[in-house]
Structure formats: C-alpha cells, structure tokens
Amino acid sequence: MAKISIICGSFHKEEITKMLEYAQQEAETLGLEIAEVVWVPGSMEIPLAIDRQLRKDEIAAAACLGIIEKGQTKHGLAMGQAVTKAIVDLQLKHDKPIGLGIIGPGAKPQHIEPRIEPHARAAIACISEML
Numbered sequence: 001m002a003k004i005s006i007i008c009g010s011f012h013k014e015e016i017t018k019m020l021e022y023a024q025q026e027a028e029t030l031g032l033e034i035a036e037v038v039w040v041p042g043s044m045e046i047p048l049a050i051d052r053q054l055r056k057d058e059i060a061a062a063a064c065l066g067i068i069e070k071g072q073t074k075h076g077l078a079m080g081q082a083v084t085k086a087i088v089d090l091q092l093k094h095d096k097p098i099g100l101g102i103i104g105p106g107a108k109p110q111h112i113e114p115r116i117e118p119h120a121r122a123a124i125a126c127i128s129e130m131l
Contacts, residue, residue, distance in 0.1 A: 001032065001033045002032050002033065002061065004034055004060060004061045006020065006023055006037045007037075007046050007065070008020055008038070008039050009040055010039045012069075020037065022116065022117045023063060023121070026121045030128040036059075043066035046087070046102075051094075054094040060131055061127040062098050063098065063100075063123040063127060064098065065101040066102040067104055068103070068106070069108070070106040077105045087100060097131065100123060100126075101120050
C-alpha cells in the first residue's frame with residue numbers, strides 16, 4: 001500500500017477540514033495509506049511542506065488542499081501561480097506525484113462549497129493514477 005502525505009492550508013480551516021474528510025475517504029477507496037497530515041498557515045506555505053514530505057523515502061506521493069479566494073487586488077492570482085509552479089517543480093524534482101486540491105485562485109465565497117468534494121477527491125485520484 002503506497003504511503004502518501006496530505007498538506008492542508010489552515011486559513012480556511014472549516015472548509016479544508018471537510019476537504020480532508022473527502023480526501024481520506026478517497027484514499028481509503030483507492031488503497032492509499034495516509035502516513036501524515038500536515039497543517040500549514042495557508043496555500044503559500046504548501047510547497048515547502050510538500051518538499052519536506054517528499055524527501056522521505058517512504059512517502060510515495062502528496063496531495064495538497066487549500067483555498068485561494070478572490071481579493072480586491074491581484075495578490076491571490078500571483079500567489080496561486082507561484083504555488084502551482086512550485087508544486088509542478090516539486091513533482092519533477094522528486095519524481096513523485098502531487099495531487100493539486102487548491103480551490104482558486106479567484107474563488108468567490110459562493111464558488112467554494114460546491115468545489116470542496118470534487119477538488120479533494122481529484123487530488124487523491126490523480127495520485128492513484130500516477131503511482
């Protein structure tokens with residue numbers, strides 16, 4: 001059974017907790033063992049936590065769960081692009097899959113709830129396909 005880590009941005013703790021529950025269900029269905037769940041302050045801190053997890057030989061993959069809301073400036077867009085690029089780079093660096101379960105950037109409050117389950121499940125399902 002492949003061991004994975006899940007990295008969660010805690011800025012939207014209530015929503016991410018729901019996402020984590022769906023991710024855990026999906027991992028169980030697909031026969032993946034969640035070795036560790038790591039909470040970080042927000043989406044910007046996710047890449048560093050992923051890097052630390054994927055350095056471990058026993059961790060075959062990681063998934064990340066977060067939300068980047070639309071603000072009044074382009075900050076969220078810039079942050080989302082930087083985080084996504086860092087995650088792609090980490091996949092290549094470690095040659096291990098990373099499931100991207102970040103809602104946004106640019107998510108408005110009404111966009112978040114309907115995306116919680118599909119984003120969480122997809123972040124795990126893609127890992128299963130890539131292992």
